[in-house]
C-alpha cells in the first residue's frame with residue numbers, strides 16, 4: 001500500500017490476536033514497529049519473528065493504563081527510529097470482559113479497571129503520540145473499538161461503555177487535529193477468532209454467531225490488520241473520524 005514503507009508505528013497491545021496480526025502486516029509493508037503489551041513474552045516473540053523475516057521491531061513491557069509506561073512506549077519508537085507516524089491503540093483487558101455483567105450488578109472495581117485500560121489507556125496512547133506525529137507534519141491513529149459499542153447488549157456494560165468512549169475520543173481527535181494532517185479512525189470488529197477467543201468459545205456458540213452474520217465465515221485477525229494498514233496508508237488519506245465495522249456484514253448502519 002502507498003505511504004507505509006519506511007514509516008514508524010507503535011502498536012499498544014500487540015502480543016496476540018489482532019495486534020499481533022497488525023504488527024506482521026505492517027512489517028510486511030515496510031513499517032518499523034514498536035510493540036507494547038503486558039504480555040512481555042508475547043511481544044518479544046512477535047518482534048523476533050518480524051526481525052527474523054527482515055523487518056524492524058522492538059518491544060517494551062507496557063500496561064496502557066500507566067501513563068509513564070505509555071510515554072516510555074512512544075519514547076522508544078522515537079529513540080529507535082527517529083520519530084512516529086502511526087499509533088494503533090488496540091489493547092483491551094478481555095479477561096475482565098468474561099465477568100462483566102449489568103449496570104446494577106457490575107463490581108465497581110471491574111468497571112473502573114475496564115475503563116482504565118480500555119478507555120483511559122487509549123487516551124494515554126493519544127496524548128503521548130500526537131505531539132510526536134505533529135513533528136512529522138502528518139500521520140494517523142487507529143483505535144480498536146468493538147461492535148459492542150452499538151449493540152446494546154444486556155451484559156458487558158463496562159466493555160460497551162469503554163468502547164463507546166473510544167468512538168467519542170476518536171471523533172474528538174479527528175476533529176481537533178484533522179486540519180493538521182492527523183487522521184483518526186476506529187475499527188469495530190465483529191467476532192474475530194483469535195488464539196484467546198477460540199480457546200474460550202464452544203462449537204455451538206461459534207455456529208450461532210456464524211448464523212447471525214452475512215458472511216460464510218467468522219473473522220480472522222488478518223481481516224482487521226488489513227483495515228489498519230489501509231487506514232494508515234495514503235490510500236486511506238481521505239478517511240477521517242469514522243468507526244468502520246469489519247464484521248462480515250453483521251451490522252449494517254447508515
Ligand SMILES: NC(=O)c1ccc[n+]([C@@H]2O[C@H](COP(=O)([O-])OP(=O)(O)OC[C@H]3O[C@@H](n4cnc5c(N)ncnc54)[C@H](O)[C@@H]3O)[C@@H](O)[C@H]2O)c1
Pocket residue numbers: 012013014015016017018019036037038039042062063064065090091092093094117144145146147188189190191192193194195196197
Ligand atoms: N476478537 C474479537 O472478536 C474482537 C471483537 C471486537 C473487538 N475486539 C477488540 O480487539 C482488540 C484486540 O483484541 P483481540 O481479540 O486481538 O484479543 P487479544 O487478547 O489477543 O489481544 C488483546 C491484547 O491486549 C493486551 N493487553 C491486555 N491488557 C493490557 C494492558 N493493560 N496494557 C497493555 N496491553 C494489554 C493483551 O495482552 C493482548 O495482547 C481489543 O481492543 C478488543 O476489545 C476484538
